[in-house]
Amino acid sequence: MLCRSKPIRTMTPRFDAWRWLDKEKIQRITSPNVNSPTFVEYVKGLNIDLIVVFFFPQILKPALLQTPRLGVLNCHPSLLPRYGGPHPAFWMLKNGESVAGVTVHVMTEKIDAGDIVAQQELIVGENENAGQLTQRQHHAAAVLLTEAVNAMAQGALNPKPQNIAERTYFGKKKAADTVLDWNASARHIANLWRAVQPYEPLAACLNGTTIKIYDAQSQEGPPSERVPGEIMAKESGTLLVQTGNGYLEIRSYEIVPFHGWLNRILQGFMLPVGSRFDRVPSAMGLASKAAS
Template sequence: MSPHPSMEAVSNVPKLRLLVLSEIDDWDFGRQLKACGHDIVAWVRPRWKRDPKCGGLCHAVRTTIKAILCLPKPIRTIKPRFGAWRWLNKEKILRITSPNVNSPTFVEHVKRLNVDLIVVYFFSQILKTAILQTPRLGILNCHPSLLPRYGGPHPAFWMLKNGESVAGVTVHVMTEKIDAGDIVAQQELMIGENENAGQLMQRQHHAAAALLTEAVNAMAQGTIDPRPQNIAERSYFGKIKAADTTLDWNGSARQIANLWRALQPYEPLAACLNGTTIRIYDARPQEGPPSGRVPGEIMAKQSGRLLVQAGNGYLEIRSYEIVPFHGWVNRILQEFRLPVGSRFDLAPSAMGLTSKAVS
């Protein structure tokens, strides 16, 4: 699949009035829609971040955007020295704030924009009936898994934690039932052996941008052919709870390493030994014959690395830090607080993950 449509293909695509809902700072999707000539009448995101990435959006679609709708915090002080705000002021773009895309005020604004199609590109709010019925052609959503498997939030976390080898992205028609609409297009992505959640999601974003652009063009041409999901194969995973991020040394080394991958780079995996908490930043599973040690016991220690017995196999901890110390103090404490033969307890969960992970 080509990441960008050819000029010949673009010239034959009828132009649509689009409203984009997105929570990520990847403007490649905006550039592709612009290249196809579609009229992006509004780009909705939770809030403007005052950093150079905002300028990426301006550069990508500044000739077509008619409105910027920001959620959920209202704009207070707008200073022209920031690239995005300077461009908004120069172009006199309408700025609309709303606490929820389902609010009557927001829905009324969308109706006035006369939108043909709403495109949802990694956006966590659940859309209700009023907004679903607003666009003329409906709503296309991009979900970062191969539906009907792994519906719900944070699929990258769940796929890595469960040790899956194949991920993907799905474009589907949005309905009131979450991630259950007819499938328009899908693309498989192989998961690397040591790939973490952040790396996987970055690849999903790039794949989704091309896939969703093709789906929008197919919608414009009237060639879209959705197919129902196989409900018998459906699996749904909810929000991440503290118990889902807790390290269990009775599990296999591969299971523990998979949990570490699922948490990265949003939270380190946490482990606890005699009241000392460590944050694990890099870990790899190792195979070997039974050692007679109990799960969680430190078997060896060399060059700042730990080898810990798991329920099956060994976990090589390549990079870690004792909380709350840093630098040379941390290196000294590592020598005395984590002796060979000592045993880790069940670790506290990786607090804060549920607020940081991206769906």
């Protein structure tokens, strides 16, 4: 929450948020539950005009939403009304979207459903991962929020209702959503890998052996008689695996639970050409991913 008498400006990120707030002598307070009566009363005592929310994990309830005189603005990392809900970067990349973006909208009780104040479209790079896309969304959001707050101060905002008929909503990412299915196309699997990077690897299992995939890309190729999940070729540190359509080139991986030089030695004689990965990771593999 910012209280300034002059227009705000876009800040080039050089420090973390806490250090910047301290440097600018802006009051800050943390709260594990912003909807608690104690925190709501604290906010009411500030007599604030506007609340701005950005990539915030808590859902604001009516008591807090109705506190500021001008309401609440939220910045959501997608082009609403599409991809409402948490983790939109994950879902957009997994689904192979070529266009992403950010939206500033009026926050309402219904999640990501308020009137749209401003939007910016971002073209998704062919090999861009979730971390890279999120970073670009942060930069775009800083500009959009700056413009929106200043427009509100000048009474120049023109919010427009969302077309609810076009709304799509995706829930929280679960371990089951990151399961590698070798019957899918190589492009689909590569999109899934992009969607979880750089936060976690994909997991694949072969006869009880789990590997973690840290780098992969899809390859086109003529149809073959190999079955999905079969290792077609192998070189130092890389694997070429048949998928339901095309091939997945695994360019960096580890054999669990080994690392470093021991892992490189084991790669030399484990996972031979012709062996086949399981269709889905084992239950143990999913559990470890959920915990990571």
